[in-house]
Amino acid sequence: MYKNDVLTGPISSITSLYLKNLKHTLIDFHRLDGIQYIPLAKRHSGLVAALLKPIMRLINRLNYDLVQVRKFDLRKRINGEDWPENAESMIGLKRMNNIQYCIEQIVKDNIEGDLIETGVWRGGASIFMKANLLVQGSQKRIFVCDSFEGLPRPTHKEDKGDIHYTHHQYLAVAQEQVAKNFQKYGLLDDNIIFKKGWFKDTMPSLRAEKFSLIRLDGDMYESTMDVLQNIYDNLSVGGYVIVDDWALPGCQKAVTDFRAERNLTEKLVTIDNIAVYWRKEK
Ligand SMILES: C[S@@+](CC[C@H](N)C(=O)[O-])C[C@H]1O[C@@H](n2cnc3c(N)ncnc32)[C@H](O)[C@@H]1O
Numbered sequence: 083m084y085k086n087d088v089l090t091g092p093i094s095s096i097t098s099l100y101l102k103n104l105k106h107t108l109i110d111f112h113r114l115d116g117i118q119y120i121p122l123a124k125r126h127s128g129l130v131a132a133l134l135k136p137i138m139r140l141i142n143r144l145n146y147d148l149v150q151v152r153k154f155d156l157r158k159r160i161n162g163e164d165w166p167e168n169a170e171s172m173i174g175l176k177r178m179n180n181i182q183y184c185i186e187q188i189v190k191d192n193i194e195g196d197l198i199e200t201g202v203w204r205g206g207a208s209i210f211m212k213a214n215l216l217v218q219g220s221q222k223r224i225f226v227c228d229s230f231e232g233l234p235r236p237t238h239k240e241d242k243g244d245i246h247y248t249h250h251q252y253l254a255v256a257q258e259q260v261a262k263n264f265q266k267y268g269l270l271d272d273n274i275i276f277k278k279g280w281f282k283d284t285m286p287s288l289r290a291e292k293f294s295l296i297r298l299d300g301d302m303y304e305s306t307m308d309v310l311q312n313i314y315d316n317l318s319v320g321g322y323v324i325v326d327d328w329a330l331p332g333c334q335k336a337v338t339d340f341r342a343e344r345n346l347t348e349k350l351v352t353i354d355n356i357a358v359y360w361r362k363e364k
Contacts, residue, residue: 097217104213104267105178108206110169111159118167122148161354165252170263171206173299173326176354178210181297184322184359185214188294193320195292198225200281200309201299201326203253205260211297212269222294227277227284230257233301234280240303241332281305285312294321303332310340321362329356 106112123131123138141148158164162174171178185197197215199208208226215222232254233246246253257278264270277284281300285308293316298306306327317323327333328350340346348360 101182101210101213101217105175105182105210108170108210109159109162109172109174109178110154110166111156111175113168116153116156118152118154119149120152120167122150162356169206170204170209172203173207173357174354177324177326177357178207180324180353180357180359181207181210182214184295184324185211185218185220187361188321189215189218189220191320193294193318195294195316195318195321196223196225197295197297198227198288198291198293198313199297199299200227200285201301201305202226202228202255202260203299204255205263207297207299207326208260208274209264209267209269211295212264212274213267215273216269221273223273223275225275225277225288225291226260227281228255228257228260229280230255230260230278234304236302236304238302238304238307240335244302244332246301281308281312285309288313289316291316293317295324296322297324297326298333298337299326301327301330301333303336306333306336307340310336314340314344317362319362319364322359323362324353324357324359325350326357328358 123134138148154164154166160175162172162177166172197211202208205226208224211224232250235247236242236244257276261270264274289312293313296313296317298309300306325333325337348363350358350360352358
């Protein structure tokens with residue numbers, strides 16, 4: 083039972099206790115003191131990093147590290163509004179709850195098709211998708227799609243000035259690391275399909291697949307549009323599109339353009355201050 087999005091009351095089953103603990107862990111919400119330790123080496127690049135290097139080497143040799151101690155804001159974690167240091171997912175609690183809701187409906191209504199997340203970072207949202215399938219006894223596959231090298235430099239006019247690609251140090255997470263994260267939670271199996279590369283190159287190869295859930299989390303216009311144009315037609319009626327980055331202008335424009343092009347009128351449902359979803363009706 084959630085009150086103001088914080089779990090308060092007793093939990094109804096071991097399954098819901100498992101899912102609750104998992105999602106809290108994946109977003110680093112279980113650390114109720116809200117303290118994170120950020121290695122100094124990760125905070126700096128360029129000249130400062132070069133100057134720090136010999137000092138850090140010496141400190142590390144003595145088995146010490148220099149860290150910045152920063153308290154994080156639990157409200158922001160609930161709403162996925164910060165970039166967490168230790169979490170496997172940055173999407174926050176409300177969007178995790180939304181994943182759980184959509185998968186429960188898909189299984190209950192027997193909606194055909196696999197699940198896909200485009201933009202996985204450390205894998206947390208996809209890991210939670212897998213846990214939900216597991217507890218529902220579903221054999222659906224999950225396509226885990228990313229460059230695993232961060233975001234592309236903007237090329238589309240709607241992405242002009244986008245600087246996500248410069249946050250390479252934080253946003254680029256190797257496929258091997260994401261696989262390890264699945265493994266850490268005991269959730270890596272043959273139904274987890276990794277698709278490495280830019281969406282413009284990988285999405286065309288998925289045109290023959292059938293989907294029940296498309297989770298868009300690529301932040302930019304191009305990274306959203308490339309996915310919708312290639313695979314939206316393969317989403318079953320009754321399936322869901324989750325738009326993690328509705329609050330970002332490039333992503334919102336891509337979704338708005340695509341829906342206008344296709345004359346899609348399904349209601350957009352608000353998840354939190356950033357994300358929306360819709361359920362395909364026709
Ligand atoms: C905000 S992060 C995803 C967050 C993640 N869903 C979570 O649970 O925390 C965005 C991810 O999208 C990937 N990405 C963005 N645009 C891409 C593109 N055009 N092709 C491939 N990967 C892309 C980045 O590499 C990054 O891992």
